[in-house]
Structures are given as structure tokens and as C-alpha cells.
Amino acid sequence: MYLVVLAQYRANMAVWSLASILQIIVYMSVWIAVADARGGSTSGYTANTFAGYFLVLLIVRDMTMTWIPYDLPGQVRKGDLAPKLIRPFHPVLMTVADMFAFRVQSVLTVVPIAAVMFLVFDARIAGSVGAVLAAIALIPLASVTRALVDTLFASTSLWLVRIDGIRNLYYMLLLLLGGQFAPLALFPAWLQNGARALPFYWTLGYPTELAIGTAPLSEAWIGALVLTGWALVTFAVLQPVWRAGIRAHEAVGS
């Protein structure tokens, strides 16, 4: 039975990884085409550095994302939440545990694939070894922040149950303002500022830019500070919101 469940998980993870890779290649290809059309580079990125950006982003994303916006509403809808609330740990921690397994698998599968694509697309990154290490160091912090933001978002399902619509919106924001569709440098200034004011960029685009050298290593501490700040703020807001949400959920009954 356990093995059957494991097999299911494997397949799920495999498909997620595939979807992840597809998305990255699609956007990368679009921007490479743009760079080529502009005679080599645009906004400081060439075809090679675009490739570098997106392939690093692929890894950063897999290492920081969670399935909480899917798992939690699923549990709410099916009425599975009640028994989990009695346990001594928060229900989303189970998803977090899943994510660890996913990340291990990612390292074994997606990283080699990314490495191959690095060669295929002739990617270049300008980050120093120190910068790359700093980026790697930021990842645990970024994933905590991301998990908290995901949970805050997903807690809306405690009231709304079905959040497919706003989840779509949430992921769109993550896409655009997180730096997944394009590096922030390609945005008009006002949009860049807007993106920097939100947590999404700091969990995705920022570590990526740090690793590829477009964000200065000397300012990495600012990045760490911002991530920590967002983590604390989100955590603080989450407490009352979650409590209120549970009450609302219980009021309806499962």
C-alpha cells in the first residue's frame, strides 16, 4: 500500500518537474528570440545570459516552491482538515515534509537536466563562486518565506473552500512579479519597484540574480534582511488569520 502511494507520488513529482522545465524553456526561448531580434542583447541580457537566468531560476523555484495552495484547499474541500488539526503540528507541515522529498528528487533529476540544458543553450552566468554560494545559502530562508506566503494565501480556502479562481491570480502574480516570466530588468521602472515591494521577487528572482551576478553580492545581506522581514510579517499576520479561518471552517462543518 505504501509503495503504491509512493509510486503515485513519484509520478506526480515527475510530472511537476516536467511542467516546471517546460515553463522555463518556453519563457527562455521567448526571450532568447527577443535578444536575437535585437541583435544580441536587450536590457543587459544576451541570449546566453537569458539562458543562464532561466536555468538558475528553474532550480531556485524547485527548491523554494510548495504545493500548499493545492494541498490545503484540497483538504478543506474533502473535510480532511479536522483530524489533522488535532495533531500537535500544523497541517501544512505535512506538505512541507512532502516538499523535502520533492526537493531531494529535484536535485537528482532537475539539476542534471538543467546542467545539460546549460550546455545545449550555451548559458552563461556572471556570478562569482561566492555569489553562487550566497544564493544557495539564501534558499532555505527563501523557502521558509515562500511557504509562509503560500500558507497565508491558501488559508483563504478556510472561508472560500474553492479558491481555483484566486489561485490562478496568485500564480499569475508569482509569474510576473516574481521574475519568472522575465528578469526584472526588463520591466519598466515602476513595475520593478512594485515587484520589489512584494515578497515574490525576493523568493525567486532575487536569489537567481544573485547567482548569475546581476545583483551585487555585497548587497546580499539586504536580500537576507528583506526575506527575513517578510517571513516575520507573514508569520505574524498568519496567526490571527489562521485562527479566524479555522473558526469559520468549523462553523460550516465538514
Next chain:
Amino acid sequence: MTTSSDIAISAEHLTRAFRVPVREPGLRASMRSLIKRKTREVRAVEDVSFEIARGEVVGFLGPNGAGKTTTLKMLSGLMHPSSGTARVLGAEPARRDHDFLRRIALIMGQRQQLHWDIPAHDSFEMLRVVYGVDRAEYREQLDELIELLDLAPLIDKPVRQLSLGERMRCELAAALLHRPEMLFLDEPTLGLDVQAQRRVREFISRYAARTGATVLLTSHYMADIEALASRVLVIHHGRLQFDGELRELADRTSDRKLVTVRFEPGSAGGADPSVARELVAPFGEVVDTDGTECVVEVARADVRARMTSLLDLPGILDFTVEDEPIERVMERVFESAAPEPVVTS
């Protein structure tokens, strides 16, 4: 002598086997099963043959897992037989020809085909389109069914607002909109309360009589079979154990009668049930005591002999002799059949 056009269903040596995975507990076994799956063959239906004429109402009786639903599925076209042939209304059901499907209907207890969120009326209309029923005919048939099943207050409410019994009545109507000649009913009264069960039985009985439809129903409720079917096929362990009148089955297998003895209220037997039991015990096995009555099981052969002595019991008012309820007969029939044949691979 029935001609071939009079025969609605002809089953010959129907057999259905399933491969069931065998999973032993334990991690080692699970790992092994990933590489090589061990299966065993289960014969759900074994060499079943019978003929059913048009207009007959036939019951398939048997305990759960006996093979009756599997047989029904083979006859309605939901399942291919592993071997043997089935012919229903002149067609091979498993081919699921559209012409064949238009002439039959399947109703399953505890399952529904009506859409949950919309009024039954809308589901009916959809079925009208599916079965290609012409509007005038549909209107006629629907009105008739509404009357027969008392559906008028029900069909404009979303189906989820109906009680189980009400839903079942709507399901019956849904299945009959296209005037099928052949009805397959699989445990139609399952889960219904007593009153709803009665309504369903009455309706099916009346409908069959009115339209001359051939009805095949499976049930493990004796009451369904008793009420509806004159002919019963007993299926147990996948084999056809009996095919004939219900009465005949009961007579053949019941070798005892139930005698209900009534005592005068003032007498010793009437006042104290344990005294009544003692008095009656010599005649047979005491089955029940209730107030001034005491029920005892007496072997059929002994009834005549014992009856005169019974009248000599102190304080006896009267007694009645009845057949065993079919339920108990059936329980014994099922218990006594041969164990399940299992083939391991």
C-alpha cells in the same frame, strides 16, 4: 413450446472469471509484487444456463458475492463473459449495439444516473435526447410515469433535495422513459425504508403487468423476490443452484413447520414465558416467546403425530401451523452449498 421469438434471454454456459491480485502482507512481499504480480483466478459465475421468456418476471436470488450481479452485468452488456454465450432480445449484449441498448433499461439500487444539482425534469429531457424519443411519445410516457409514481411534486426540485425513496422513484422513471422491453434491476430496494421498498415493488409489478416487459431482478431481500417474481433462480458460489417456482424451492428445502402455540392469559403458560417454554419444549426447538405465545419448530413429518398431544397442554388456547419464512429456508440453502472453487496461478 416456446418459439425463439418468445425467448427474451438465453444464457448458455455463462462463465465469468476474474484475475484478482494476491498481495501478502509485509514489505518483502510488496517489493516482490512490484516486479511480478501474483494473481489468482476467481470464478464469479460458473456454467450458468437458463432461458427466460418474454413477459416473465424473474428473480435472481443469492447472498452477497454469489454472482448474481455479475450474471446481470453479462446479460445487460456491461461485461463480456469469459466463456459461454448470452443472447438478449436476439442480440449479443456485450456488443452494446445502440439498437439493443434502446430496448433495455438498467436500474441499480444505491446508484444514480440523475444529475445531482438540477431538477429530475431536466435529466429526463437529456435522456429523451439520448434515447431519441420523439417528443409526443415522451410526453405521453412521462405523464404516465408521473402518475404511476406520484412524481408531480418531485421533478422540479434539484435531485439533491429529494429523500432516498423519492430519488429512487425518479430514477425508475428515468430508466423507463424510452419504454424498454427488458428491465434489469440490480438490488433496487437496497437502502430504502420499508415503505419505499413496498412502493418500488408495487410499481415494478404493475409496470411489468401493464407493458408486458420482461423483468430480471437481483436481490438478497427475500421480500423483493416474493412480491415480484414467480420464478426464481438461485445463484450461489457462482453456480445456478435452483431454477423454478419459489414455492417449489421452499417446499423442497423446508422440512419443518413453525407452530405458534397460544396460552390462556390466566394459565401458568400464559403468565410466565419460561413455563410456556418448558411445556412446549418436548415438541421441538423453541424459537420465540412473545407474551402468551410461543413459537416452536417442528419437523414436518412429526406435525400430524404431535398435534393431538399439543392439544393436551394445560392452558392452551389454540395453535397455528405455518410454513417456515422463506428467509430461513434460503439461509440454510446458502449455507449448505459447496465451497468456492479457487484456481491459483
Next chain:
Amino acid sequence: MRHVFHVIGAHFRMAAATELQYRSNVWTYALNTVITLGVSLASLGLVYGKVNSLGGWSSDDMLVVLGVFFSLGAIVNGVVHLSMAKLVADIRTGDFDYRLLRPVDAQMVAVAQAPDPWRVFDLIVGIALIAIGLARGGFDNAAGGPFGAIAAGIGLLAVGVALAAAFWTLLSCVTFWTIQGEGILWALDDMYDHLRWPITIFPPGLRIALSTVFPLGLAVTVPAQALTGRLDATMAASAVGIALMFVLASRKVWNIAVRRYEGASA
């Protein structure tokens, strides 16, 4: 054949009747469409802020691509995907028995049985985008003029629909029977989201993957090519061929899946 479409039409009417009970949903869905449109246009804006033409496609041509993406998406996500989910649920509960015994092609109905009527917004947006894109950009050198282009576009869109339906049937049957979990289907559903771009701008490897393994990329690109007058005979022919292959394969897999369904229930 007509019968099947009548039945599908009846299902659509029923779905509309059901959904219209929940009027509050209108705004959620409309908002969703607007947001998706907004983000799509923003991405286009970002790209075309830097270039005038990408792989030969002007910004107006891209609007047409986006329009096809929305239109096909309305059908793929709004009909096929949900219907497949319902199919899987019916198989689990055993209600699928009823479906099998209806005198109508079970597979074709299964693909379209649970439409989401609000997706009509996506369809409207899609058609509007196509209209605007063509009005601004013109039909270029479409052989057969505007009418030819539109006819070819609609025809190839229909081919795309058939391809998508077959693809999802195949996937649903296979994942249900092998892995017993449909979470995978959502992930694949999300993949559709990244197909707003014509596959001609992609490197060859990706182009082939999006034409064969996940052929929805081809399904979006080819009608857009027809509409904007850059119909590529090879690609169009491949689209038809691949669609045919998937339809036949899905038929075969469907029949196998039904047989397995028979074998699984006693």
C-alpha cells in the same frame, strides 16, 4: 454522428442550467478571465516593448495567437478537462455503468459531458482578440483572401479541438489505470498555460515536443498561422496527421480502459 452532437448539446444545456443557479460565479469567472487576459497582454507588452517582430510575428499577429490560445483553452480547460475528471469520478463510483449502456458513443460524450459554461468568457475574449489582431494586422498574404484564411483557421481549430480531446482522453485513461491518481492531470493542465506563443519561435527540440508529446502547442499555432496568412502546408498537414493519430490511439486506449473497467467490477 448527429446524434452524438445532439446529446452533447443536451449536456451543455444541462450544465448551463446548473451553473445559472449560482449567479455569483459569473463575477469570479469574469474576473479570472480578465486577469489572465491582463497578464497575457502585459507579457506581450513587455516583449513587444523591445522588438517589433518576433520570429516573423508582429504584435498584432501575436494577438491572434493569444486569441486562438484563449479559444482553444476555453474548450480544452473548460470542457474536456472537467469532463475527464467527471469520467474518472464515475468510474470510481460505478456510475459509469449507466454511461456505457446509453445508445450513444460513450467516449465522445465522456469528453464533453461536464462543460463549464462560464468558460464562454474565455471564448469571447479569444474571438475578440483574433478579430482585433486581424483587423490591425491584416491577413498578410493569405491565399484565398480573408475568407480562405478564416475558413482554414476555423477548420484547423476544429482539428486542434479533436487533438486536444483525444490527447486528454488518452492521458486520463492511462493515468487512471496505471497510477490511479489524477493530480497529474492538473499539472498537465497548467502546462497549457505556457502555450501562448507560436511554436515557430522555439528551438527545434521544444517545437517537436510541443507538436508530438504535448501537441497542444501545435494545436494553437497552426490555426493562428492560417488566420494570419502564414499557413505552412507541412505544419498544417502534420497537425491533421498528428490529430488523426491521437484520435485513433485514444479510441484504442478507451476500448482497453473499458475492458479493464469491466474486469475490475464484479
